[in-house]
Structures are given as structure tokens and as C-alpha cells.
């Protein structure tokens with residue numbers, strides 16, 4: 001169903017390295033890319049998901065809206081990593097009316113934060129068999145267990161993001177989670193979503209893993225790996241600033257001496273990422289012995305570090321592919337340079353996934 005124009009939202013991915021914005025026009029003729037843009041943040045404006053420099057981040061978002069001439073003020077943004085726990089839990093089947101209190105009680109054991117410090121949300125996923133339930137929420141189920149996706153977001157972080165958007169003159173219509181936004185992008189881009197897939201997002205300060213079975217997330221994990229590790233290694237090896245390290249990393253500054261050192265840095269950091277992903281997949285294999293991951297989709301700016309995809313493929317024995325959120329969007333090439341979009345594709349996955357949300361979504 002196309003999203004009515006007035007319900008369409010601007011997707012805003014507020015990352016620690018860059019802010020990404022996407023706008024999608026969802027109409028009868030398909031999904032049209034309406035806007036896409038990126039703006040860099042200074043280092044340390046956002047650290048470990050928390051906004052340290054409100055004014056700086058707010059100004060960056062305002063500039064992005066101005067540069068792209070965006071009129072819509074209703075946005076959807078997301079949090080991840082340190083500030084949110086996404087967990088699938090199984091509880092005894094019960095009616096919707098009882099669910100709220102049960103979830104509150106049950107949640108305490110799964111959440112490493114004080115329960116009073118989080119906003120809790122949940123979604124009923126499945127019945128006992130693990131297949132997606134076709135019953136509406138609240139319909140009485142037979143005896144047994146039911147799967148519920150628990151989402152616990154730290155209140156202070158949520159409040160920070162809401163304040164940031166208000167300060168910027170925007171209305172936060174939906175607050176999402178990176179993992180779910182990525183899943184949206186995957187769903188519009190992949191040819192067939194039946195089966196088991198993993199989506200890996202390697203950003204600047206976070207590495208997120210989301211495993212999906214038949215369109216339902218069954219496992220998520222975030223760890224504090226990312227592109228910053230390479231910058232830090234370059235900084236100490238070559239005695240340069242963070243910004244110079246960034247240029248060396250992306251190949252903009254050529255280094256004559258030390259090429260091997262750089263390759264060594266790439267290899268060692270990338271191995272750490274691959275091991276982390278392998279650990280998650282091994283855990284998944286013990287929890288779901290009957291499932292095999294059909295393919296790993298990678299996203300996030302740091303998935304382009306030389307050698308990462310190859311090593312991941314080799315070590316996991318899985319097919320690995322970059323997630324391209326633009327693949328099935330209608331794109332006017334007079335407005336958007338296809339080479340730019342294809343360069344930005346992995347970084348755009350969260351923003352595009354967010355832009356697919358509409359007012360009224362949870």
C-alpha cells in the first residue's frame with residue numbers, strides 16, 4: 001500500500017561519523033528516491049551513541065535540510081548499540097491485556113540496565129512453532145509459548161535524540177532501531193527474503209549484526225568495533241591527526257613508505273570484525289541448529305575496507321554481498337549521480353530503511 005504523502009517521513013540516520021538523510025516518495029508507481037544527502041560530523045560530537053555536542057549536531061542537520069531543500073519536518077530517526085537492547089524472548093502464551101505487566105516483570109532479567117531507566121516496547125512475533133503468527137495481536141492463542149521481540153531503549157538517550165530534533169525544529173514521528181531500519185532496506189532490495197540471512201553493519205564506532213528468518217529478526221548484537229579502530233591505529237603508526245588518518249585510510253593521501261604497515265592495520269582490524277561476526281553466527285548455529293544462513297549482507301561505510309568482504313566470505317563459508325538500498329528504488333539520473341549513489345550505498349542503508357517508515361508506525 002503506498003504511503004499517503006502527508007504520512008511520509010524524512011529518514012535521518014544520525015551516525016557518529018556522518019548524518020545521512022533519505023526521503024522516499026511511495027506512490028502507486030513504486031518507490032521513488034526523492035532526496036539523499038550526507039553531512040560529516042566533527043570527531044567526538046557523538047560518542048558511543050550519545051550526543052555530546054547538541055548545537056553542532058543540530059546545526060549539521062539544519063544545514064543538511066537547507067542544502068537539500070527539504071520541506072517535510074516530520075522525521076524518523078534511530079538509536080542503536082549502547083542505548084538499546086533488542087531481544088527475542090519466549091513467554092507463556094497469554095492475552096494482550098496481561099502482556100504489558102508480564103513483559104515489565106520478565107524484561108528485568110534480560111536487560112542489563114535498571115528497568116526504571118528504559119522505555120520498553122514489544123512486538124508479538126510468533127507462536128510456538130517459530131513461524132510467524134497470522135493472528136492479530138490480542139487474539140487468544142492456544143497453550144504454549146509465544147515469542148515476543150523486546151525493545152528496551154535507555155530513556156536518557158531517547159530524550160537526547162528527541163531534544164536534538166526539537167532544537168532543530170523537527171518533529172520526531174517515529175523512533176526506530178538501526179537493526180530494524182536495515183531490515184527494511186534489505187526487504188526492499190533482496191530478491192527473496194524467505195530463509196535465514198544476516199545483515200552486518202560496520203560503521204565508524206559500531207558493528208551491528210541482525211539475523212533474520214523469514215522476515216523476522218531472531219537475533220541482534222552490537223559491539224564497539226568500527227572504522228575508528230583503523231584511524232586510531234594509523235594515528236599511532238604514522239603519527240598523524242584523526243583527520244589525516246581518515247584521508248590515509250580512504251586512499252586520498254598517498255603514502256610511499258609504510259604501505260605494508262597500512263595493509264597490516266587493515267588486516268588486523270578486519271580480522272577482529274570477522275571474528276566477532278563468526279562468534280555471533282556460531283551462537284546462532286547452536287540456538288537454531290536447523291537453520292543455515294543463506295547470505296550475509298554487509299552495510300555501513302567500513303564494509304568497504306579492503307579485504308573485509310573476502311575474509312568474511314572465507315571464514316564464514318557464506319556468500320557475502322553488499323546491501324544496496326537503492327537497488328529497487330526508482331531513481332531519476334538527472335537528479336542523482338548513479339556513481340555517487342553506488343559509492344554511498346552501504347552507508348545509506350539505515351537512512352533509506354528509516355525513510356520507508358510512515359506516521360503511525362511504532
Ligand SMILES: Nc1ncnc2c1ncn2[C@@H]1O[C@H](COP(=O)(O)OP(=O)(O)OP(=O)(O)O)[C@@H](O)[C@H]1O
Pocket residue numbers: 014015016017018019202203204205206207226227228246249250299300301302303304305306346347
Ligand atoms: N570507502 C570507504 N572505505 C573504507 N571506509 C570507509 C569508506 N567510506 C567511509 N568509510 C568509513 O566508514 C565509517 C562511516 O560509516 P557510517 O556512515 O556507516 O558510520 P556512522 O553511521 O556515521 O557511524 P556509527 O553508526 O558507527 O555511529 C567511517 O569510519 C569512515 O571512515
Ligand SMILES: [Mg+2]
Pocket residue numbers: 015016203204300350
Ligand atoms: Mg551508523
